[in-house]
Amino acid sequence: MPTPPKALEHMSKNLTEEERQLREQAEEGVIPDRGRESQMEKPALMTKNAVAGRYWRKVLERMDGLVILDDLDSDTLGVYCVMMARYETQCRLLTLAAKQLKDAKDDPEAVTEAVSKLDAVSGKMQSLERNILQYAEKLGLTPSGRIRLAQKRAQAAAEGRSDPDGDLFGD
Secondary structure (H helix, E strand, O other), X not given: OOOOOOOHHHOOOOOOHHHHHHHHHXXXXXXXXXXXXOOOOOOHHHOOOHHXXXXXXXXXXXXOOOOOOOHHHHHHHHHHHHHHHHHHHHHHHHHHHHHHHHHOOOOHHHHHHHHHHHXXXXXXXXXXXXXXXXXXXXXXXXXXXXXXXHHHHHHHHHHHHHOXXXXXXXX
């Protein structure tokens, strides 16, 4: 299992001044500046899904000022938002199944049916939670995801400075 990433301020590792500067620059913005503001467009899979649209707006508002997502991330963010909308639906279904179980006190068949619904919904929710967290990590929506993106950027910048001709032969 890989070592969990740390922010530069929490590192006790001895870094050269150049490595420290590269890391600081990488943590300031995770994606290189392309000379323009990213133009995120909702993907087609989000059409007619108002809940996913609400998550889309919320994520973009929260990320205002951060240079993490790019135009290429629109589809991935769209899938993340659709999964969040599905999770919200599953939460409602779980509440209904719990209510059915509570109401089915004396009827063994109703209890069995309500328990099976609870199991099915909670299983789907656990699967969605795993997927949501994986997408959030990849999109840089979690603290460790942002630090890992910064680490990758700093490493790429360090490798580029150490060997300016390193990319000539496709290595």
